[in-house]
Amino acid sequence: MAGKTLYDKLWDSHLVLERDDGSALLYVDRHILHEVTSPQAFEGLRMAGRKPWRLDMNIATPDHNISTNRHERESGVSGISDPTSRIQVKTLDDNCEFFGIKEFKMNEIGQGIVHVMGPELGVTMPGMTVVCGDSHTATHGALGCLAHGIGTSEVEHVLATQCLVAKKMKNLRVTIDGELGFGVTPKDVVLAIIGKIGTAGGSGCAIEFAGSTFATMSIEGRMTVCNMAIEAGARVGLMAVDEKTIDYVEGRKFAPKTEVWDQAKTYWKTLVSDSDARFDFEVEINAEEIAPQVSWGTSPEMVSAVSGNVPLISNQTTSEQKESLRRALEYMGLEEGQVISSISIDRVFIGSCTNSRIEDMRAAALIAKGRKKADTVKQVLVVPGSQMVKIQAEAEGLHEIFLDAGMEWREPGCSMCLAMNADKLGAGEHCASTSNRNFEGRQGIGGRTHLMSPMMAAAAAVSGHIIDVREMLAEEIQ
Amino acid sequence: MRAFLRHTGLVGPMDRANVDTDMIIPKQFLKSIKRSGFGVNLFDELRYLDEGEPGQDCSTRPQNMNFALNEPRYAGASILLTRKNFGCGSSREHAPWALDDYGFRVIIAPSFADIFYNNCLKNGLLPVILSEKEVEFLFKELYRINGFCLSVDLTKSEVIMDSGGIFKFHIDEFSRDYLIKGLDEIGVTLQSSETIKRYEIKRASQHPWIFGAIE
Numbered sequence: 212m213a214g215k216t217l218y219d220k221l222w223d224s225h226l227v228l229e230r231d232d233g234s235a236l237l238y239v240d241r242h243i244l245h246e247v248t249s250p251q252a253f254e255g256l257r258m259a260g261r262k263p264w265r266l267d268m269n270i271a272t273p274d275h276n277i278s279t280n281r282h283e284r285e286s287g288v289s290g291i292s293d294p295t296s297r298i299q300v301k302t303l304d305d306n307c308e309f310f311g312i313k314e315f316k317m318n319e320i321g322q323g324i325v326h327v328m329g330p331e332l333g334v335t336m337p338g339m340t341v342v343c344g345d346s347h348t349a350t351h352g353a354l355g356c357l358a359h360g361i362g363t364s365e366v367e368h369v370l371a372t373q374c375l376v377a378k379k380m381k382n383l384r385v386t387i388d389g390e391l392g393f394g395v396t397p398k399d400v401v402l403a404i405i406g407k408i409g410t411a412g413g414s415g416c417a418i419e420f421a422g423s424t425f426a427t428m429s430i431e432g433r434m435t436v437c438n439m440a441i442e443a444g445a446r447v448g449l450m451a452v453d454e455k456t457i458d459y460v461e462g463r464k465f466a467p468k469t470e471v472w473d474q475a476k477t478y479w480k481t482l483v484s485d486s487d488a489r490f491d492f493e494v495e496i497n498a499e500e501i502a503p504q505v506s507w508g509t510s511p512e513m514v515s516a517v518s519g520n521v522p523l524i525s526n527q528t529t530s531e532q533k534e535s536l537r538r539a540l541e542y543m544g545l546e547e548g549q550v551i552s553s554i555s556i557d558r559v560f561i562g563s564c565t566n567s568r569i570e571d572m573r574a575a576a577l578i579a580k581g582r583k584k585a586d587t588v589k590q591v592l593v594v595p596g597s598q599m600v601k602i603q604a605e606a607e608g609l610h611e612i613f614l615d616a617g618m619e620w621r622e623p624g625c626s627m628c629l630a631m632n633a634d635k636l637g638a639g640e641h642c643a644s645t646s647n648r649n650f651e652g653r654q655g656i657g658g659r660t661h662l663m664s665p666m667m668a669a670a671a672a673v674s675g676h677i678i679d680v681r682e683m684l685a686e687e688i689q
Numbered sequence: 690m691r692a693f694l695r696h697t698g699l700v701g702p703m704d705r706a707n708v709d710t711d712m713i714i715p716k717q718f719l720k721s722i723k724r725s726g727f728g729v730n731l732f733d734e735l736r737y738l739d740e741g742e743p744g745q746d747c748s749t750r751p752q753n754m755n756f757a758l759n760e761p762r763y764a765g766a767s768i769l770l771t772r773k774n775f776g777c778g779s780s781r782e783h784a785p786w787a788l789d790d791y792g793f794r795v796i797i798a799p800s801f802a803d804i805f806y807n808n809c810l811k812n813g814l815l816p817v818i819l820s821e822k823e824v825e826f827l828f829k830e831l832y833r834i835n836g837f838c839l840s841v842d843l844t845k846s847e848v849i850m851d852s853g854g855i856f857k858f859h860i861d862e863f864s865r866d867y868l869i870k871g872l873d874e875i876g877v878t879l880q881s882s883e884t885i886k887r888y889e890i891k892r893a894s895q896h897p898w899i900f901g902a903i904e
């Protein structure tokens with residue numbers, strides 16, 4: 212019999228019941244809740260007279276539509292100026308209070324974007340199943356978890372039963388070996404993967420990211436990669452556990468201590484795919500071929516090396532591809548064949564669950580240091596992913612670097628990743644963004660998103676247009 | 690959940706690939722804490738010419754007459770025909786709520802994003818996967834024939850044309866069963882409470898650090 216993949220192992224160890232009809236009940240170890248996708252689930256529980264199955268697997272925090280503006284935050288929930296956002300955040304507080312669910316409230320240490328907060332507090336740990344009513348839950352897979360997004364009906368189901376009705380996915384392995392080039396970051400790696408396999412390339416699959424490139428990558432970098440599995444169509448992205456994973460978890464707030472720690476560690480070390488495991492699909496990429504990436508279109512697969520050009524319509528094969536390219540270019544206000552680095556930038560957003568951890572802040576600060584935001588750039592938002600990231604960044608003086616460069620240093624939250632709060636793009640504005648989605652209107656109606664790494668976004672902020680960050684880094688070295 | 694057995698209705702087009710959930714229901718409407726009332730804002734940015742805000746009276750807003758579903762011939766459509774990877778992007782269940790509230794009962798596409806597909810099933814909305822070719826054919830028929838209707842029979846897993854043409858589709862047996870019977874999924878799972886408890890006891894002895902950490 213062939214060995215098991217990491218996904219197979221996680222599936223098997225959480226299997227509560229296989230039903231005759233082919234569905235399975237999978238046990239859920241961690242359920243993270245936020246203000247947007249939970250109210251109807253709590254209401255459903257209440258209407259059916261049900262209670263949460265247990266409390267110690269749930270944790271909540273508001274992130275999506277809270278303000279990142281310090282003054283607005285200081286006045287607490289009642290000070291949230293948008294009345295609908297205020298009701299939603301208040302509803303989360305009330306529901307957590309009513310049902311007894313642990314919540315890190317808006318201004319509490321611990322609060323943050325769900326996928327930044329979970330790992331940094333040791334809420335999520337290797338070998339767990341993690342779900343959240345948010346599609347970027349695969350982020351936690353970087354720790355060797357089986358983690359994915361769920362809908363609101365499933366949020367209610369998990370609250371009530373601690374289980375998820377699931378169907379086994381297929382195994383896809385993306386192997387990248389080799390050393391990343393100078394100035395090439397985990398964000399570039401994942402954008403290059405999506406560019407290669409497409410936004411539906413991982414449909415129905417759990418993607419395991421394997422190879423020496425990931426082995427040498429930091430845990431935060433691995434989170435950036437797993438985070439965007441959904442942009443490749445896969446609900447699940449995950450990576451093997453190694454010493455780095457274990458070192459990362461050690462000492463975190465909710466991580467085990469003493470003898471239990473040793474017991475956990477022994478188990479976690481088994482969380483790798485067996486050498487004879489069979490994958491349904493395999494993709495291989497050479498790390499050396501990956502350059503800093505920039506998305507030019509309205510889907511994450513519409514991405515190119517920064518040195519590249521926007522594609523030509525005549526080079527598309529099917530009429531559907533031609534039409535979709537034409538539509539994307541019209542929305543983005545770009546010409547076919549245009550040089551990517553000629554695109555001017557109006558706003559910059561450094562943040563989101565993809566790139567708002569301390570390493571991302573440091574990378575952006577490295578470029579911002581001693582430089583100034585270009586005059587033509589209207590705004591540069593630097594938004595730490597959590598209260599803990601903010602505290603750490605401030606302790607390192609990074610916020611001063613950003614402020615000196617004419618950038619804004621904000622309070623933790625999703626911010627301009629999705630425009631559910633005051634941080635938005637205006638129609639027609641181009642944004643260098645470290646977030647994960649460039650769909651039409653994602654960052655504001657008519658807004659034009661260019662996805663890239665924190666260093667690349669900071670470089671765009673100081674030069675006023677998209678630029679290969681390696682040029683700046685080379686200057687630095689000279 | 691509402692049961693789904695068979696449905697016959699007018700077909701409406703959403704002729705583009707990769708329609709994401711933000712296109713289906715833009716984020717500003719997600720601040721509602723209710724499950725209903727999203728229908729008037731379905732495809733909001735495509736459907737209206739002005740910027741949509743929660744709580745507006747949509748009947749007085751300027752409509753985008755270039756948006757197919759605004760054409761009178763598609764008024765009252767209850768089957769949506771669309772292209773591949775429909776429902777990609779955010780996991781918001783507000784997307785199927787909006788489609789349902791608008792009046793759609795069936796969505797036909799060559800493929801769906803996983804989470805969206807699941808979310809539809811939980812709401813008695815039937816996602817039907819047909820091949821690219823079949824979908825292409827149906828688009829042609831839809832544009833050719835005024836008042837183009839289809840029947841969808843879940844008990845037989847068939848899409849049936851008035852002309853007699855039949856397309857078979859695949860759906861998981863358990864999903865089909867839930868839909869046909871309109872089962873309350875939580876209720877069904879809770880029938881296995883004892884099994885879940887036994888699992889927890891075993892797991893707590895093997896992996897004690899999972900339990901009791903968050904308080």
Ligand code: SF4
Nearest residue numbers: 347563564625628629
């Ligand atoms: S940062 Fe963006 S992608 Fe991440 S959870 Fe928030 S809204 Fe979703």
